[in-house]
Amino acid sequence: MTQHTEGRTGAGTADLPGFDAELQFCLAGRRFAGRRHMVLLRKIAELGTLTAAARAAGMSYKAAWDAVEAMNNLAPRPLVESAAGGRHGGGSRITAHGLRQLRLFERVEVMHRRYLNKLHADLQALDEMEDFRQLMERLEMKSSARNQFHGTVLAIASGPVNAEVTLDIGGGNRLVAMITQGSVERLGLSPGNAAYALVKATSILLTDADDGLRLSTRNRLCGEVVWCREGAVNGEVTLDLGGGKTLTSILTNESIGHLELREGMRACAVFKASSVILATR
Known part of the structure; x- marks a missing residue:
């Protein structure tokens, strides 16, 4: 559960720190889905396409795709599956496992709100919540690693x-x-x-799945290209590894053209063992 404070004013007193919280699911101690993610899952279940679900949830298509990708990568089983047609065709459906998580979240959210209502009343007597909030912000760590x-x-x-x-x-x-x-x-x-x-996306190289090369890199993961977009200089390519897992690489537009990368083809991601950062809770 992620928590943040908000200002609250009492009659004849200085602003007292309030307390609010956002309910989030954790997997092995790591946050991987919150209310925004659950709203997206609900819309996918209702509308059947990621494009429509993203619009209904107030998210860009890319943000919705990244959210689903992150949840599937961290969950033991996929929460969302894509129907035939690729990233811009076909549809998306919530899996039975995803539907169970959504229903559980809805039940827990009701209990969570009841708890917060009581907590708000109890916190009126405290005057050190702002110091606590600042400490939590400094201890919170986020990673820039794409994968x-x-x-x-x-x-x-x-x-x-x-x-x-x-x-x-x-x-x-x-x-x-x-x-x-x-x-x-x-x-x-x-x-x-x-x-x-x-694994940083910039540490990952892509090769043709059938190039037959023998490389010294310890990691070689192959899959179908489900996203391939070029930018001003570099492009972003995402591979579907199967089992709900995806891997994204950032490489030059020249490399994308040389490899003739396109959605629907198979490719392999290679990267050094020294490029993998491990973390525990």
Whole structure:
């Protein structure tokens, strides 16, 4: 649950800190869906297309796509599935698992609001909430890494200085990270433990799925191109890895043209184990 304060004025007193909260779902201690995400899921269930759902939820199509992509990457099973037709054709449907999460959220939200009503009354006597809010803001950490996955540690191969950590991120996909032994100990990593893998989109190279190249990079994930757009200099390409997982790469327009990347074709993402950042709660 994410919380933030808001100013509140009492009669004849200085502004007293109030307290408000937004209900969010957490997976293994990490936030992955809030009310805005649930509204989007509800609209997808009602309207059957991501375009219509994004419009009804007051979101851009890209923001809605990114939200669904993030939820599917972090959830144990996909919440939304795309029908035939690709990103701009066909439709989208909420899965049975997604519908269960939506119904649970709606029930919990009612109880959450009842709790907040009581909390507001109790907090009137407190005068240190602003200091608390500032502390929480400083402790909150956000990542700029485009690709974030939740997974399970499968194996750790330890060396004198570094360790190679293999992570199962679901959908039959595995990531390998190269980190120091000190990081393994500090993160408390061991087989069976949960961990997060973060990979910057700029660290990922794309190749033709059938190029037959043998590379020294430890990570090679293949899938269907579901998003390919060029910008002024660089472009963004997203691969559907299967199992509800996606991976996004930022590469030059020249590279996109050289590889003849387009939506619907298969391609492979390759990146070094040293480009994978691991995190735990």
